[in-house]
Amino acid sequence: MKTIVFVGAGSMAQAMIHGWMKEATVSPENVYIMNKSDQEKLASLNETYGVQLVCENREIVKTADLVILAMKPKDVQDGMNSIAAYLPPTAVVLSILAGVPMDTIEQGLGKRPIARCMPNTSASIGMSASAVAWNDKMESKEKAEIIQLLKTIGSVIEVEEDELHVITALSGSGPAYVYYFVEAFEKAAVASGISSQVARELLVQTIAGSAEMLKQSNETPATLRKQVTSPGGTTEAGIEALQESGFADILARCLNEAATRSRELGKRYI
Numbered sequence: 001m002k003t004i005v006f007v008g009a010g011s012m013a014q015a016m017i018h019g020w021m022k023e024a025t026v027s028p029e030n031v032y033i034m035n036k037s038d039q040e041k042l043a044s045l046n047e048t049y050g051v052q053l054v055c056e057n058r059e060i061v062k063t064a065d066l067v068i069l070a071m072k073p074k075d076v077q078d079g080m081n082s083i084a085a086y087l088p089p090t091a092v093v094l095s096i097l098a099g100v101p102m103d104t105i106e107q108g109l110g111k112r113p114i115a116r117c118m119p120n121t122s123a124s125i126g127m128s129a130s131a132v133a134w135n136d137k138m139e140s141k142e143k144a145e146i147i148q149l150l151k152t153i154g155s156v157i158e159v160e161e162d163e164l165h166v167i168t169a170l171s172g173s174g175p176a177y178v179y180y181f182v183e184a185f186e187k188a189a190v191a192s193g194i195s196s197q198v199a200r201e202l203l204v205q206t207i208a209g210s211a212e213m214l215k216q217s218n219e220t221p222a223t224l225r226k227q228v229t230s231p232g233g234t235t236e237a238g239i240e241a242l243q244e245s246g247f248a249d250i251l252a253r254c255l256n257e258a259a260t261r262s263r264e265l266g267k268r269y270i
């Protein structure tokens, strides 16, 4: 897939572009960015990497091998209307939109190979956790090419489309939960007399180390947690406070609310 056209170039599209350019997976002269407004940050993408800014010039879509839909769900109909007349029958579409089903995209852009992917913003450093689902027009060669592209911005797993609502809630939104966790813990540490710099440095390394332990050891999260928790010790006191506060229920509610929103977004913009 030589020529890639992004329709929408906000935070997520930019994270993917940074990831691909850093890994030199895609040639910048073959990447075109079509955005509603010409923002300064897009000019810097052009200056830094040489990717092409297209803005209102829809003609470029005629040359696309892969079109990436990366606008907000509320803009999906406008976005599809603006390119439908130019899209060649051979072009593959990859949507990263939360909630919006492939049916909606088939209605807007015709029955063609479509992939629906949920990446996350860690794509910008090659660390996205991406999940991808396919429509029944997608051939194995095209699947392999998309998986290869997604692998260069992190990990990728193939899933069924109806799993993507929960996945969006879990790993699409996931970085925000982790950042919120760091914000809250840092604030608490500062209130307890530690400088924010010391707290941040220790928290970030603790999260990175724990993530690596989960990846590298064959232990379950519960076993690793128990290894930290001395009977009658500090961790036990901390975990008890989390349990008494209903931490697990809070996380379940967070996941359910986010997944419900994903389902609603899909229905709202049909």
Ligand SMILES: NC(=O)c1ccc[n+]([C@@H]2O[C@H](COP(=O)([O-])OP(=O)(O)OC[C@H]3O[C@@H](n4cnc5c(N)ncnc54)[C@H](OP(=O)(O)O)[C@@H]3O)[C@@H](O)[C@H]2O)c1
Pocket (backbone or CB within 6 Å): 007, 008, 009, 010, 011, 012, 013, 034, 035, 036, 037, 038, 070, 071, 072, 073, 075, 078, 079, 080, 082, 096, 097, 098, 099, 118, 119, 120, 121, 172, 173
């Ligand atoms: N951010 C994430 O962490 C994340 C993760 C996974 C998936 N996603 C999905 O990725 C999509 C984009 O999210 P985002 O956070 O990157 O949003 P964003 O920062 O708001 O970017 C969306 C971009 O699309 C542009 N746009 C709107 N209508 C357009 C049209 N008709 N043609 C071309 N461009 C158009 C917008 O331009 P204007 O600013 O001029 O309106 C904006 O630059 C969403 O559907 C979201 O569900 C996001």
